[in-house]
Amino acid sequence: MDDFDVVVVGGGINGAGLARDLAGRGWRVLLAEAQDLAQHTSSASTKLIHGGLRYLETYEFSLVRKALQERELLLRSAPHLIQPLRFVLPHAPHLRPAWMIRAGLILYDHLARRELLPGSAPLRLSGSKYGAPLRPEFTRGFVYSDGWVDDARLVVANAQDARARGAEVLTRCAVTQATRTAAGWAVALATGRQVRARALVNAAGPWAESFLRDHTQGADGRPLPARGLRLVKGSHIVVAQRFTHDHAYIFQNPDGRILFAIPYQGRFTLIGTTDVELPHNAPPPDHAAISAAETDYLCEQASRYLARPVTPADALWSYAGVRPLLDEGGSASSVTRDYLLEADTDGGAPLLNVWGGKLTTYRKLAEDGATQLGRLLGDARRPWTATARLPGGDLGPHGVDITAFTAALQARHPERPAALVARLALAYGDLAAPLLAEPAGAEIAPGLFERELRHLMDEEWACSADDVLWRRSKLGLHCTAEQRAAVAAWFGN
Structure with missing residues (x-):
């Protein structure tokens, strides 16, 4: 039976981040994910x-x-996966006065140190390229900065770094039972393998509550107590490109919520998100899908601003994810997106439950969780991730300038199509060089060659066409059904 210091349950962003941080502090770590990395919530975000x-x-x-502090750190750690993005906020006078928005943006600019992003400013929309896609009544607005992220690839990069630092990463391998004893945890895996661990981390996201209820037990044989979670579905649609400039939009809705319209994959616009609370008898989160009512809502709210209306028939693709939020009462949109790390040492070995959280603060959550676990294990080791790059993030003399890095990469490989070089640079950063230097092999789908598929299978845990086309890339949006089938056939799916 193998021995570990920590077993982490869940291969979303929080689980992968925790495994990376713990492994980097020298702990023996096993990360177990029941399905694919980032298969659900962590690949179903608004990509911000x-x-x-x-x-x-x-x-x-x-x-x-x-979150603003983390935004700055993450822009430096993975400049290929995370880039600055400017947002246009059209002013709707009947919703919020202009002075209130301007004051909020000034506060937003100054709540944390900001070096990489420009600040906010008023913006005249009439006659500008940023006003052209909007209805004519929106004549003024504001512009401010945040960041865009390839969410699923961020999870994979954390898992890769965890493995490089000594962690064992298992996908499609559920923890079927975890039994606490005074000496540690006895953990059974779906493969039949049994391992021991000094501590257990429950980072199962929407499944965190049910994991404790159905797959853990204390020395007395009873399931461990769980905190109640509110499961809130957020859905998005992707439509044909509604504007050609490189800024995104943030729209204010009459219900008090906001909506994003974001440039996506060169040819599309991503619109989201909704906040729909799921009843306790809802299907498991892995079956989350957008409803007709959510599609109507997104189309109606976007059409309040866009000159070219959005209809349900325009949706080329949709996705939905379930966010686990702390149960604090109030409406789904008002529930905090902050996280809670809850340690439980009652009756034996340490358990750390991860409740809630948001993509932007995953690194801080992992740092806090790893420090807390170290104390529980009697050896508080120093944090290290605040200044560390993720795999692919070392752009050399180009710093965080992915555009300059891509141009240099293209200059070294002039024989490769510019679109392919740009995609690989964004997906793999400095790890794209070997993919371009070696023979590409057969083209399985447009722009997707055997060499990259072998890399995804051997180095990134990809096992199926969906893993590649909808998570590790979004090439599925650009492929026909026949082309997607060709990728599935390559995997033998």
Whole structure:
């Protein structure tokens, strides 16, 4: 039986981040994910690294400040996966006065140190390229900065770094039972393998509560107690490109919520998100899908601003994810997106439960969790991730300038199509060089060659066409059904 210091349950962003941080501190770590990395919530986000401008209205200044601090760190750690993005906020006078928005943006600019992003400013929309896609009544607005992220690849990069630092990463391998004893945890895996661990981390996201209820037990044979979670579905649609400039939009809705319209994959616009609370008898989170009512809502709210209306028939693709939020009462959109790390040592070995959280603050969550676990294990080791790059993030003399890095990469490989070089640079950063230097092999789908597929299978845990086309890339949007089938056939799916 193998021995580990920590077994981490869950291969979303929080689990992968914790495994990376713990492994980097020298702990023996096993990360076990029941399905694919980032298969659900962590690949179903709005693809933003942001402070959360709307949380200022609910006075969550601490959360916003923490997220803004992390935004700066993450832009430096993975400049290929995370890039600056400017947002246009059209002013709707009947919803919020202009002075209030300007004051909020100034506060947003100054809540945390900002070196990589320009600040906010008023913006005249009439006659500008940023006003052209909007209805004519929107004549003024504001512009501010946040960041865009390839969410699923961020999870994979954390898992890769965890493995490089000594962690064992298992995908499609559920923890079927974890039994606490005074000496440690006895952990059974779906493969039949049994391991021992000094501590257990429950980072199962939407499944965190059910994991404790159905797959753990104390020395007395009873399931461990669980905190109640509110499961909130967020859905998005992707439509044909509604504007050609490189800024995104943030729209204010009459219900008090906000909506994003984001440039996506060169040819599309991503619109989201919704906040729909799921009843306790809802299907498991892995079956989350957008409803007709959510599609109507997204189309209606986007059409309040866009000159070219959005209809349900325009949706080329949709996705939905379930966010696990702390149960604090109130509406789904007002529930905090902050996290809670809850240690439980009652009756034996340490258990750390991860409740809630948001993509932007995953690194801080992992740092806090690893420090807390170290104390529980009697050896508080120093944090290290604040200044460390993720795999692919070392752009050399180009720093965080992915555009300059891509141009240099293209100059070294002039024989390769510019679109392919740009995609590989964004996906793999400095790890793209070997993919371009070696023979590409057969082209299985447009722009997707055997050499990259072998890399994804051997180095990134990809096992199926969906793993590649919808998570590790979004090439599925650009492929026909026949081309997607060709990728599935390559995997033998």
